[in-house]
Amino acid sequence: MDEKFSLLRAKIKASQRLVMNKVISEHGTDICVLCGSENEITREHVIPQWAFEANQNKSLVNTKNNQSSSYIKTTIPACRVCNSELLGAFEDNLKRILLEKNGGDLNQFEVDCIIWWLQYLGFKLQLMDLRSKFLRYKGKEYIPFLSDIPVAMFWGEIDTTPHKVFNTIRKSRRELIKKRKAKKSNSLLIFETSNESFHFFHKVDEFIFIEIPQVKKAFFFFFNKEFDDHNLAHAECMEIIKKVYND
Ligand SMILES: [Zn+2]
Numbered sequence: 001m002d003e004k005f006s007l008l009r010a011k012i013k014a015s016q017r018l019v020m021n022k023v024i025s026e027h028g029t030d031i032c033v034l035c036g037s038e039n040e041i042t043r044e045h046v047i048p049q050w051a052f053e054a055n056q057n058k059s060l061v062n063t064k065n066n067q068s069s070s071y072i073k074t075t076i077p078a079c080r081v082c083n084s085e086l087l088g089a090f091e092d093n094l095k096r097i098l099l100e101k102n103g104g105d106l107n108q109f110e111v112d113c114i115i116w117w118l119q120y121l122g123f124k125l126q127l128m129d130l131r132s133k134f135l136r137y138k139g140k141e142y143i144p145f146l147s148d149i150p151v152a153m154f155w156g157e158i159d160t161t162p163h164k165v166f167n168t169i170r171k172s173r174r175e176l177i178k179k180r181k182a183k184k185s186n187s188l189l190i191f192e193t194s195n196e197s198f199h200f201f202h203k204v205d206e207f208i209f210i211e212i213p214q215v216k217k218a219f220f221f222f223f224n225k226e227f228d229d230h231n232l233a234h235a236e237c238m239e240i241i242k243k244v245y246n247d
Pocket residue numbers: 032033034035036037078079080081082083
């Protein structure tokens with residue numbers, strides 16, 4: 001696992017400038033977003049297929065415009081080597097570990113891998129928002145000049161400028177170069193679950209929640225916050241979960 005994981009991070013590091021320049025100049029680019037290659041491009045699912053496979057008809061609802069897209073169709077470009085050989089091997093190992101162990105039994109390397117994986121999901125979600133056009137608020141009036149704006153740049157807030165959006169994506173991609181995540185360990189919460197259905201929500205650059213019946217676990221992760229105490233993170237996480245499910 002470690003060898004392929006290292007190679008994947010090395011490829012991300014070597015192509016940081018190339019991929020960011022391409023993403024900025026052409027949001028819907030078809031180069032591999034992991035290594036910048038133009039060869040053997042495949043579709044890499046934003047929400048991995050193994051995570052939602054029992055729920056094929058589930059959709060991702062974008063909170064910015066209320067448009068939904070099915071998980072199965074929500075993809076970003078990645079070359080065959082990065083997608084199948086490197087990422088595929090990494091995720092297969094991660095799945096095996098998650099099935100075998102309870103959250104409390106994971107070692108630091110395994111925790112680092114889970115955090116990396118959640119950060120990677122966050123990065124893909126940001127790219128997805130950049131690649132999708134705003135179109136319109138579902139059920140609201142069609143406003144032509146808004147329709148072509150990337151979803152990522154529409155929030156109705158002052159700081160969602162292209163500059164800010166690209167900086168956030170650049171920063172998220174840079175996190176994927178780092179192997180050690182010890183400082184972030186308290187920002188990750190792992191729940192054992194027997195829930196049969198897949199659940200997911202996130203807020204760009206703030207937090208992500210994903211519940212995966214296949215590995216009987218749910219994860220919550222704060223992308224930017226670091227906590228001295230795991231209990232503080234737990235309390236804040238529970239507040240957010242309650243709010244999401246009560247709204
Ligand atoms: Zn690649």
